Amino acid sequence: MKRFVLILAAMLSLGVGAAAKVTLPGLLGSGMVLQRNSVVEIWGATDGDRAVKVVTSWNGAKYSAKPDAGGNWSVKVSTPDAGGPYSISISDGDRILLNDILVGEVWICSGQSNMEMPLGGWDHQRVKDAYETINDAASTPLVRMFTVKRHNADTPQEDCTGEWKRSTPDALRYFSATAYHFGKTLSRFMPDVPIGLVASVWGGTPIEAWMSVATLESIPGINLPLSKSLYWDVVHTGQLFNGMIYPLRRFTARGFIWYQGEANLVNAGDYAALTVAMVNEWRTLWGNPEMPYYLVQIAPHSYDNPDGTGLPLLVEQQYRIPGLLPHSAVAATTDIGHRDCIHPPYKKEVGERLAWLALARDYGVRDLPVTPTYRSMKVEGCSIRLSFDGVSTIGNCFRVHGPKEKLVLKGFEIAGEDEVWHDAAAEIDWKTNDIIVSCPEVPSPVAARYAFHNWPGEANVVTDNGLPLPMFRTSL
Numbered sequence: 454m455k456r457f458v459l460i461l462a463a464m465l466s467l468g469v470g471a472a473a474k475v476t477l478p479g480l481l482g483s484g485m486v487l488q489r490n491s492v493v494e495i496w497g498a499t500d501g502d503r504a505v506k507v508v509t510s511w512n513g514a515k516y517s518a519k520p521d522a523g524g525n526w527s528v529k530v531s532t533p534d535a536g537g538p539y540s541i542s543i544s545d546g547d548r549i550l551l552n553d554i555l556v557g558e559v560w561i562c563s564g565q566s567n568m569e570m571p572l573g574g575w576d577h578q579r580v581k582d583a584y585e586t587i588n589d590a591a592s593t594p595l596v597r598m599f600t601v602k603r604h605n606a607d608t609p610q611e612d613c614t615g616e617w618k619r620s621t622p623d624a625l626r627y628f629s630a631t632a633y634h635f636g637k638t639l640s641r642f643m644p645d646v647p648i649g650l651v652a653s654v655w656g657g658t659p660i661e662a663w664m665s666v667a668t669l670e671s672i673p674g675i676n677l678p679l680s681k682s683l684y685w686d687v688v689h690t691g692q693l694f695n696g697m698i699y700p701l702r703r704f705t706a707r708g709f710i711w712y713q714g715e716a717n718l719v720n721a722g723d724y725a726a727l728t729v730a731m732v733n734e735w736r737t738l739w740g741n742p743e744m745p746y747y748l749v750q751i752a753p754h755s756y757d758n759p760d761g762t763g764l765p766l767l768v769e770q771q772y773r774i775p776g777l778l779p780h781s782a783v784a785a786t787t788d789i790g791h792r793d794c795i796h797p798p799y800k801k802e803v804g805e806r807l808a809w810l811a812l813a814r815d816y817g818v819r820d821l822p823v824t825p826t827y828r829s830m831k832v833e834g835c836s837i838r839l840s841f842d843g844v845s846t847i848g849n850c851f852r853v854h855g856p857k858e859k860l861v862l863k864g865f866e867i868a869g870e871d872e873v874w875h876d877a878a879a880e881i882d883w884k885t886n887d888i889i890v891s892c893p894e895v896p897s898p899v900a901a902r903y904a905f906h907n908w909p910g911e912a913n914v915v916t917d918n919g920l921p922l923p924m925f926r927t928s929l
Contacts, residue, residue, distance in 0.1 A: 475499045475545055480704045483552045484617035486597045486649025488559045488705040489535050496527035496703060499545045508542040511556065520545075527703075532556050535646040555597060557647030558639065559706040560811075561735075562632035563663065563698070564713035566656030567749070567803075570796050572633060573626035580630045581798040593620045595646070596636045598628045601653040604696035609665075613653075613700040629654060631712055631749070634804025635811075642812050651704070653697045659716040660724065663698060664731040666691040672730050675723045694734075702738035707815065708745035708780075709735060710807050714767050715751055715795060721767035728771075729778050746781040747810045748774065750923060752797050753790030759908035765924045772826060772923060782810045785824045788921035792908050806920070822918035823849055827925040830901060836891040837867060837901045839927070844886040849916050851881050851888065864904045864912025865890045869897050877901065888914070902926035 477497040487493050495507055498520070505526045507516040516528040530541075537555035542548060562568060572583050580586075602614035618624035625633060629652045636648040655662075661669060669675070669691070709732070717724055732746045750768055775781050784806035789799035812818035825843040832838075844851060862879035867890050877890040890901050904912035904924035914922040 474501075474547055475505060475543055475549055477543070477549065478612045478700070478703075479615050480599065480613065480651070480701065481551070482617050483554070484597055484619060485551070485599070486555045486557050486559055486617075486647050487532050488649075488707060489532055489556045489646070491532050491705050492529050493532055493705040494527055494529055494703045495541065495543070496525070497543070498524045499526060500524055501545055503545045505543065505545045510540040510542075511536070535643075537647060555595060555647035555649070557595065557649060558643075559649040559651065559704070560632075560635070561701060561706050561709045562629060562635070562650055562652045562654070562711075563709065564654055564711050564749075565658050565716055566654075567715070567752075567796055567800075568629055568631050568652070568710075568712035569654035569656050570630055570800065571627050572630040572800075574798075575796070578794060578796050579798055580800050582801060583630070586630075586633075586801070587622045587625045590620045590622045590625050593637050593640050593648075595644075596620045596633070596640055596648045596650065598624060598633065598636075599649070599651045600628060601651065601697050601701070603655055605692035606696035607692065609695045609699040611700060613697065628652065630800035631804045631807070632710065634801045635710055635807045636804075638805045638808030639811065639816075642808075642818055643816065649706075651701060651706070653693075653701065655693055655697070657716055658693060658713070660713055660727050660731060662691065662693040663713075664691065664727075664734050665694050665699075668730050668734045672726055675720075675726060698735065699738065706739065706744070708747070708811065710747050710749075710811075712749040712803070713751075714771065715754075718756070718763045718767055721763065721770055724767055724770035725773040725777060728774050732778055732781070743780050745811065745815055746778065747784060747807050748781070749784045749803055749807065750786045752786040752799075753792075753904075753906075753908050753910075753924075754795050754797075755792050755908040756795075759792065759906065759910075761907045762905055764907040765905045765909075765926075768924050769926070772925070780814075782814065783824070783923070784810060785921050785923045787904055787909070787912060787923050788915060790908070792910065822916070822920045824920045825849075825851070825916055825922050827903075827923075827927070830927040832898060833889070835896050835898065836889050837898050837927070838882070839888045839890065839901060841886065841888075841922070844916060849918055850883075851886055851914060851922075852917055862888065862914055864909050864914065866902050866905065867892045867895050867898045868900045868902075869895045870899055872900075874902070900926065900928045 518526040518528045520526040538553045541551045598618045636650045791797040809821045813821045823843045825841045865877040865879040866874040867877040875892045877892045879890045
């Protein structure tokens with residue numbers, strides 16, 4: 454007996470017959486969605502030195518990886534077209550089985566509080582039609598959600614905390630309303646394709662916090678915010694990138710949606726350059742320079758001065774981004790802001806408009822609504838003719854938001870050489886979809902603008918498809 458005990462002790466000391474323990478990152482778990490028609494990474498750690506074996510149920514393929522000196526291992530697996538549920542077996546002697554895995558489209562959803570705002574809302578701030586949406590959770594059985602737990606870090610992190618959730622009323626109540634409506638709209642147009650939504654959000658944060666310090670330092674001439682945002686002392690430059698973006702980089706995704714900007718009104722002039730730098734860094738992390746990036750125009754809000762122009766100056770920068778950054782576009786919100794609440798309730802509209810961009814540009818869906826944008830101006834006597842992209846005389850004409858008996862275009866202003874702005878009358882040239890603006894007080898106009906205030910309450914120009922004309926000015 455004594456001899457047997459000695460032999461057993463020796464075997465255990467050598468690791469013979471002892472099962473090692475595999476651990477997985479937070480993003481990999483039962484119920485997750487993997488990007489379809491791709492090569493995705495499955496990774497983790499083990500406290501043993503035996504090879505880790507991975508088997509995918511959709512094709513029975515077997516993969517093997519030898520852990521490095523630190524116990525880390527990784528394999529790349531091929532994914533099929535949309536489908537599921539599937540399973541993945543992972544073992545180095547101690548088997549882990551991940552179940553209910555779907556294969557479809559994965560999107561990273563990030564930003565500050567308007568992306569963070571859950572369907573259940575916050576105190577005294579509610580999401581429009583939230584009750585109906587939450588109780589209709591069963592209508593999106595192929596939508597899965599993962600919320601990254603808030604984590605700020607001084608150095609890049611390898612893991613994050615969170616859990617994949619199925620579409621249930623309880624899960625929807627606490628998930629990003631904008632992100633969910635984005636996923637729900639994708640699912641409505643692609644009913645057989647699972648949708649995975651990874652929300653990495655933190656309210657009150659500036660864009661600078663979502664990129665590395667090295668990237669920030671590589672951008673010459675930028676101005677960091679003069680007024681520190683609400684959480685600046687906790688979430689300063691680079692900390693959210695380290696804790697909430699860097700850990701996601703190995704999880705293959707189709708693209709990014711982004712709703713942020715309110716915290717950058719104090720340095721609005723840098724927003725386009727900052728965005729380009731951030732997105733290029735994210736695309737590099739994911740190893741895909743063409744990952745689509747769709748952002749939300751920050752919505753009208755009075756801030757400290759309804760007539761101020763801080764918000765439209767940042768919006769102006771947002772609409773410069775598609776010209777600087779391939780595979781990007783803006784979802785317009787001129788018509789769905791809120792004068793007194795910085796978190797407007799219209800998250801369904803925002804999510805749908807983001808989804809229309811993705812559906813048209815990435816999934817080949819045709820005849821979706823298109824946002825009109827300012828293109829050029831021409832002085833014609835005492836008037837200015839404004840021309841636009843995204844409108845046509847057939848199918849996407851301008852119209853006026855509101856009752857038909859009040860077909861008056863509002864929100865336009867005009868100025869002469871003195872740079873004093875006056876309210877302008879405006880009319881649509883139905884042959885061209887141009888808009889002609891004029892004002893008796895400005896006989897020699899040189900510039901025009903539309904909805905160019907923090908709260909442009911009366912601005913009412915939309916297209917036949919219901920998308921608003923974004924705020925703009927003809928000269929800087």
